[in-house]
Amino acid sequence: MNILITGVSAGFGKAIATDLVEQGHTIIGTGRRQHKLDELKTKLGDNFIPLCFDISDISATKTALQSLPADLLNNLDVLINNAGLALGLDSADKADITDWQTMINTNTLGLVNITREILPVMVAKNDGFVINISSIAGNYPYFGGNVYGATKAFVTQFSLNLRADLVGKNVRVTNIEPGLCGGTEFSNVRFHGDDERAKKVYENVDYITPQDIANMVSWLISQPKHININRLEVMPTAQTFAGLTVHKG
Incomplete structure (x- = not known):
């Protein structure tokens, strides 16, 4: 298969690629860090094609895709929308507006x-598969999730609406919704490079790993084409969504 994956520089994207x-499979991998893409190219060889650009820039996105050979671009089988990030964990009244804008630009506009x-x-070839990482x-809302959670709610709803629009076109759509995942740069980015604070998030927890998500993607694309898995919500066993908060004055 010819598969395009966004955000392959680290974490889920790197493991999936x-x-x-x-x-x-032949993988087209996107990212913003050329040196990380070069490292992956050295490791993975000729079946990995790197594209360095920022997906939130529509002009750069068009230019990068148009640089691909036409026979490859016109025969893409799978798009994996993995690129995304969280920034900050402050309450909404204290959050940095530039963090909010960056998350919106990458997580929603870029996707x-x-x-x-x-x-x-x-649609033209009447065959395809879009996998979104939400x-x-x-x-489920959590303290400090504010705009990050909203961008992922967008991805989830967008995935459902794609399914509606693509009926009869043989293009499948799956939304993967992971919970606590370690072994990535997620918390390091969220806390603006505070590695010690990021490390504490995963202490004494048997968390989801990038390999776990890669295994799910491999399973998804191996399913018969008449089957569409709409959503995969996955948490570590140690995590739950329970626990509504009540503040008593």
Whole structure:
């Protein structure tokens, strides 16, 4: 298969790309850090094609995709919208507005940009698969989740609406909604490089790993084409959504 994955520089994207190349697929991997893409190219070889650009920039997205060979671009089988980030964990009244804007631009606008470019290709060949990486933050609010949770709720709802629009076009859509995941740069980015604070998030927890998510993606694309898995919500056993808070004055 020809598979486009956004955000392959680290975490989920890197694990997914590595697994799928090893399985014999051709991977187009996007990211903003050229040196990270170069490292993956060295590791994965000719079946990995790096594209360095910011998906929140629609012009850069178009230019990068148009740089691909036409026979590859017009024969994409799977789009995995993985690129995304969380910034800050302050309450909404104290949050940094630039953090909010960055999350909106990457998690929603960037995902929409690249999806809109690829969907016509899949519809034209009457075959394709879009896998979006959302989060349980889009389903269950938590303190400090504010805009990050809202962007992931957007991804979840967008995925459902894609399914509605793509009926009869043989293009599948799955939304993966992970809970607490370690072994990524997620919390390091959220806490603006405070590695010690990030480390504490995962202490004494048997969390979800990037490999776990990569395994799910491999399973999804191996399913028969007449089957569409709408949503996969996954948490570590140690995590739950229970526990409504009541403040008593």
